[in-house]
Amino acid sequence: MDGQGIVNTIMTLFLLLIFAYISQELQIWKMVSEIEAYLSIFRIARDHALGVTSNTFKKLLPKSNSSKKIEYEKIKNIDERIQELVDLTIIEPVNLDPYGIVKKIKHIILVTEKTVENEIKIILPNIKRSEIKNLTNLIDATRILNFIYKFLDHNYRIARKFKSLWLLMQIYALLPFITQEVKALENAIEAFNKGLPVGDSVGPLVASKLIKKYSGFENIDTPVEDTVITRVNIDNREIYIVKAQGPGGTTGRLDDAIEWLFNNIGKKFSMIITVDAALKFEGEKSGTITQGFGVAIGGTGVEKFNIEEIASKHNIPLYAILIKMSEIEALSILTKDLYEATEKALNIIERVIRERSIEHDKIILVGVGNTIGIYP
Amino acid sequence: MSLDEKLFEIKRKRIPIYFILLIGLIILAIHFILMAYFTNNQDYASFSLLTLVAAGYIGYNLSKFLNTTISKYTTVKLLTCKKCGYSNEDKNVDKEDYIMKENGICPKCGGKMIIEGIYRIEEKTKPSLLELFGLKKKNKK
Numbered sequence: 001m002d003g004q005g006i007v008n009t010i011m012t013l014f015l016l017l018i019f020a021y022i023s024q025e026l027q028i029w030k031m032v033s034e035i036e037a038y039l040s041i042f043r044i045a046r047d048h049a050l051g052v053t054s055n056t057f058k059k060l061l062p063k064s065n066s067s068k069k070i071e072y073e074k075i076k077n078i079d080e081r082i083q084e085l086v087d088l089t090i091i092e093p094v095n096l097d098p099y100g101i102v103k104k105i106k107h108i109i110l111v112t113e114k115t116v117e118n119e120i121k122i123i124l125p126n127i128k129r130s131e132i133k134n135l136t137n138l139i140d141a142t143r144i145l146n147f148i149y150k151f152l153d154h155n156y157r158i159a160r161k162f163k164s165l166w167l168l169m170q171i172y173a174l175l176p177f178i179t180q181e182v183k184a185l186e187n188a189i190e191a192f193n194k195g196l197p198v199g200d201s202v203g204p205l206v207a208s209k210l211i212k213k214y215s216g217f218e219n220i221d222t223p224v225e226d227t228v229i230t231r232v233n234i235d236n237r238e239i240y241i242v243k244a245q246g247p248g249g250t251t252g253r254l255d256d257a258i259e260w261l262f263n264n265i266g267k268k269f270s271m272i273i274t275v276d277a278a279l280k281f282e283g284e285k286s287g288t289i290t291q292g293f294g295v296a297i298g299g300t301g302v303e304k305f306n307i308e309e310i311a312s313k314h315n316i317p318l319y320a321i322l323i324k325m326s327e328i329e330a331l332s333i334l335t336k337d338l339y340e341a342t343e344k345a346l347n348i349i350e351r352v353i354r355e356r357s358i359e360h361d362k363i364i365l366v367g368v369g370n371t372i373g374i375y376p
Numbered sequence: 377m378s379l380d381e382k383l384f385e386i387k388r389k390r391i392p393i394y395f396i397l398l399i400g401l402i403i404l405a406i407h408f409i410l411m412a413y414f415t416n417n418q419d420y421a422s423f424s425l426l427t428l429v430a431a432g433y434i435g436y437n438l439s440k441f442l443n444t445t446i447s448k449y450t451t452v453k454l455l456t457c458k459k460c461g462y463s464n465e466d467k468n469v470d471k472e473d474y475i476m477k478e479n480g481i482c483p484k485c486g487g488k489m490i491i492e493g494i495y496r497i498e499e500k501t502k503p504s505l506l507e508l509f510g511l512k513k514k515n516k517k
Contacts, residue, residue, distance in 0.1 A: 037386055041379060041382050041383065041386070044382060045379060179379070182379060183379045183380070186379050194451075194469075194471055195471055195472075195473075195474065196451065196469070196473075196494055197474075197475060197494055197495075205475065205493075208475065208476055212476060217476070246474065247474035247475070247477075332496070333449070333451055333494075333495065333496045334493075334494065334495040334496065335495055335496055335497075335498065336495045336496070336497055338495070339454075339493045339495040373473075373474045373475055373494055374474060374475045374476065375474055375475060375476040375477060376476070
């Protein structure tokens with residue numbers, strides 16, 4: 001190889017290296033610009049949620065004849081209190097020794113719930129309980145939006161600071177899932193603000209329809225906080241319908257209600273049926289109903305654990321009726337497809353009760369989910 | 377404005393750039409084809425091919441974007457008469473409304489109406505070309 005050939009080879013290799021570098025820089029530039037665009041959208045969504053929450057609180061403020069200065073101070077104070085509630089952090093209990101952790105989680109959740117409700121009561125002393133529940137939901141949704149934005153922004157800044165392609169790639173890969181969640185929460189803000197039922201409310205809606213059909217809203221008891229129990233008769237079977245107490249936005253204390261039934265009605269239940277919303281796969285149609293075995297309850301898993309404990313202790317079959325929907329639909333105002341699915345679910349429940357039990361059996365039916373905008 | 381609409385707004389700003397790029401690339405491709413034809417130079421043919429590929433890529437993205445649909449939702453309440461079963465959808469959903477609440481009187485039999493359901497109905501709209509190029513503002517309901 002002569003001198004010119006060597007120079008040519010080196011030049012070719014050099015050009016290849018430059019192209020490889022440029023291609024990577026272009027890739028980073030594309031990712032950075034997309035992540036920045038999404039981050040700005042998430043910030044807008046967070047700010048919008050904060051604005052909606054703050055406005056809702058201000059609208060519910062009792063009218064007073066105090067001076068403008070005092071009114072301004074009040075409003076400023078409300079904004080600060082809302083920001084405090086949004087920035088709240090829930091610390092999970094230590095899991096080095098997991099024995100008894102469920103009780104600890106439940107305790108922390110209940111304390112958080114009570115404290116937030118009390119805070120709202122202090123800010124707005126004259127509002128109804130259902131409104132307190134809706135405001136709690138609104139603050140929860142805003143808190144999650146705030147966390148998502150802050151977490152993503154933190155990771156993005158770290159990635160930029162250390163020029164880490166791999167960190168950027170991870171954020172970029174997660175963007176579709178995070179966007180789905182933000183979309184869902186943004187829609188939830190609208191629903192919680194207006195107090196309208198969401199996709200997750202299908203469980204309580206089915207329970208409510210059953211109560212209406214078989215008892216006409218008579219004999220409704222509230223032995224456990226935020227939870228109602230009604231006894232109805234379907235084909236000579238005693239059905240105890242358990243659901244969160246509406247129309248305020250709450251998921252109730254379903255495990256405590258079931259425990260109350262076992263302590264006060266008796267231990268001989270022939271089955272426990274749970275009706276809940278379930279996440280669908282992308283190819284599945286919304287409103288599809290599937291049956292399953294076990295307890296259909298999402299969330300932290302505390303209620304699921306407690307119901308499973310009771311059922312396995314007394315050897316009671318656990319049946320589940322699942323109404324499929326996307327994550328966005330679960331937190332958005334109920335769609336017509338999902339509403340129509342509740343009618344089908346009702347028929348399936350009646351069939352399950354008829355086919356899997358005999359006359360005079362006692363059955364527990366639980367409508368799982370947020371009962372916002374649904375009575376009783 | 378929903379998140380979909382915000383994303384659409386961000387992407388919409390890129391349309392004129394895509395459009396100008398597409399026209400520029402098409403003109404360039406025609407130029408290279410003519411040069412290749414009149415000079416018989418192979419390089420021009422290669423360049424024209426490259427520009428055509430780039431124009432095709434931008435054109436495909438632009439056509440995908442022009443076919444974007446945006447979902448609009450209307451929330452309705454389904455009112456049913458307790459007595460005669462007559463039902464109708466009402467678009468006036470108040471903040472105080474909830475499912476199983478008594479709401480008004482039946483226009484047919486005078487019985488009590490109950491809110492049997494509250495749900496939203498999806499309506500897909502395709503923005504016009506003028507809206508896409510920012511020459512016409514969207515109709516706000």
